[in-house]
Amino acid sequence: MTDTVLLGVVIGAQGIRGEVKVKTFTGDPEALGDYGPLQDVRGEQTFRLTVRRLAKGDVVIASIKGIDDRNAAEALKGTELFVPRSALPPAAEGEFYYADLIGLTAITTTGRVLGQVVAVHNYGAGDMLEVKTEGGRSAMVPFTDDAVPEVDLAERRVLVEPAFWLGDPETDEDRKGEDRKVEG
Structure with missing residues (x-):
């Protein structure tokens, strides 16, 4: 788990008064400003x-203190907006922050290691x-209860039902040959 969580990214300027368009990654896009001050990736x-x-959809129009014209707003395009993890509420039962899923080992329910969630x-x-x-x-797995029946943050793994593995079994070297088992 990381100390900061990505909540949005500036995707462009809006109008001439320095407003920006922000693609949000929050449950409620309009709550983006409710978490307190945001910071760039370096915290600078x-x-x-x-x-x-x-x-x-998940795009909001926002103003940023100190950004008063279109040029300043355009200069922020591509800026990722983070918040300290401590500013976020704990995830509810069965819910996860994306940041917590990245880096987990994906394992089939039969014990074969598929790879790492990136x-x-x-x-x-x-x-x-x-x-x-x-x-x-890279392969994709739907993040549903049927396809991923278990997420174990403490063990740093997700279990994947093999039927939902969206890799190509004919060209995916990791799926050929013997199953690799997880020990422990």
Whole structure:
């Protein structure tokens, strides 16, 4: 687990008064400013953000203290916005912060090691875990109760039902040959 959690990224300027468009990764996009000051990835810059309105989906229009014109807003494009983990409430039962899932070992329910979770994506139909295999390939797993019946943060692993493994069994070297078992 990390000390900071990514809550959003500035994707562009909005208007001429320094407002920005922010793609949020919060449960409620309009709550982005409720977690206190945000910071850049290095913790060098602090942003006091006020959400003005919801745009489309998980994008909000916001103002940032000290950013008063379009040029300053455009200069922030691509800036990732983090908050100290301590500012977030504990995740509810059965819920997880994306940051906690990244780095977990993906293992089938039969004990075969698939690889490591390297990202969580949502293309509109639900969350997907991206797993990088030891062979360097990436495969996707739907992050549902059926496909991932267990997440064990203490053991740093997720269990995956083999039927939901979205890798290519014909070209995925990690799926050929003998199953590799997890000991312990």
